[in-house]
Amino acid sequence: MFKWTKNIGPGTLVAAAFIGPGTVTMCTKAGVQFGYSLLWAMLLSIIATIVLQEMAARTGIITQKGLAEVIKGQITSPLLRNLAIFLILGAIVIGNAAYEAGNISGAALGMQVFGEANAMLYPILIGVIAFIVLFIGNYKVLERSLVTLVLLMSISFIITAILTKPxxxxxxxxxxxxxxxxxNFLIIIGLIGTTVVPYNLFLHASLVKEKWKTKEDLVIARKDTFISIILGGIVSMAIIVAATATTGGDITNAFDLAKGLEPLYGEYAKYLLGLGLFAAGITSAITAPLAAAYVAKSCFGWKGTLKDNRFRVVWAIILILGVVFSSMKFNPVEVITFAQVANGLLLPIVAIFLVWIVNKSNVLGKYKNTLFQNILAICIILITIVLGIKGIVSVF
Structure with missing residues (x-):
């Protein structure tokens, strides 16, 4: 355990990224509307996340390159290469700008349980905190900040679930x-889309090469990935369990969930959930711009560290857009829900790219996918495609 805590890092950051306001919102909706019956969808999401994130981490450690850079290097046709870069940049960078508004709004919503008088200032305050952590440009500082927030968030949501006596x-x-x-196909797609986040695959591949440099580190990286994602999945399940205990009312996010639990479990439930939502929002508010910057760096082949000015410009733009849109008082719940469903529909495309890469001997050599890993990956892709098609049909 001591060795694991010493090597904790990228996996926890991935968990920090997927347990944002989107996860809180989708899990709350699932619990309120369907009780415990969709916990299997979260279990499926956790398994899918472990399988795909392990592939991304393995690619990053073995190649010592970002995922977008590896994909770009394996496409020989200039036209197809440019199209792939366009798709990746569009999906990750532009998409993250939209998610960022929901992340900051979610963190601000969590802070409102401690007082709504300064509600207008909360998005700016959260933006400043995220800016400072990112601007320091020190991986260890970033890692420790997010690990602390993830622990705070996890404890808050798990205690709340236990209090409901499930x-x-x-x-x-x-x-x-x-x-x-x-x-409820859209809810299932949303649960998968909020857990198996496409931008996390790019983020993980980039982060592991910041921390680990040799092939022997792959064992440690896998443990970090498995433990962190399983714990993150338990937190997501705890939100569904807590939401199941509520009855009546228009409950669509953690703040409404806190109000719903207050008559049963007292005022402290509100503060526990407020802390959890704040931590969930601010961790994702830091990781989303970071992921966008890593993808841009990988696509354009930029060299340099986290302190590179071009790197900083990308994450600063995403962060500023998030603060601006959050301050404009758009309804974050609707934006978040749409983003998670879109994530679920986009996932098969990104997963196909990833599976193609991890099967290439000239990229990973003896570390390429085994038959069992391919079977798991193909099953995940097929399930997400089927759910995606059913979800689109249900909309129309």
Missing amino acids: DIMAILKGTFVPTIPKD
């Missing part, structure tokens, strides 16, 4: 016996 047998049934209630 039905253990119903939880086990919902986790291991898949059921698909009528007209």
Whole structure:
């Protein structure tokens, strides 16, 4: 355990990235509308995240390159290469600008449980905190800041779930016996899209090469990935469990969930959830601009560290856009929900790129995918495609 805590890092940052306001919102909706019955979808999401993030981390350590850079290097046709870069940049950089508004709005929402008088200033304050952490440009500072926030968030949501005194047998049934209630395909896609985040695959590949430099470090990187994502999944499940305990009212996010729990469990539930939502929002508010900057760096082949001015310009633009749109009082819940469903629909495309790369001997050599890993990856891609098609059909 001591060795793991010493080597903790990229996996926890990935967990920090996927447990944002989007996860809180989707898990809350799932719990309120369907009780424990969609816990299986979260379990599926956790397995899919572990499989795909391990591939991304393995690619980053073995090649010592970003994922976009590796993909770009393997496409020989200039036209197809430019098209791939355009798709990646469009999906990750532009998409993250939209997610950032929801991240900052979510963190601000969490702060409102401590007082709504300064609600207008909260997005700016969160933006300043995120700016300072990113501008320092020190990987260890960034890592430790996010690990602390993730622990705070995890404790808050898990304690809240325990306080609801859940039905253990119903939880086990919902986790291991898949059921698909009528007209909930978009919720299932959203749960997958908020956990298996496409930009996390690029972020993870870039972060592992910042921390580890040799092939022997792959064992440590895998442990970091598995433990962090499993813990992150438990937190997501805890949000669904807590939301299941609420009855009535228009509950669409953690702030509404806190109000729903207050009559049953007292005022402290509100503060626990407020802290959890704040931590979830600010961790994602830091990792989303960071991921966008890493993708731009990888696509354009920039050299340099986190302190490179071009790198800073990219994350600063994403962060500023997030603060501006958050301050304009758009409805973050609707934006977040749409973003997570879009994430779920985009996932198969990014996953296909990744699986193609990890099967190339000239890229990974003896570390390329095994048959079992390919079977798992193909199953995940097929499931996300089927759910995506069903979700689109259900909309129309």
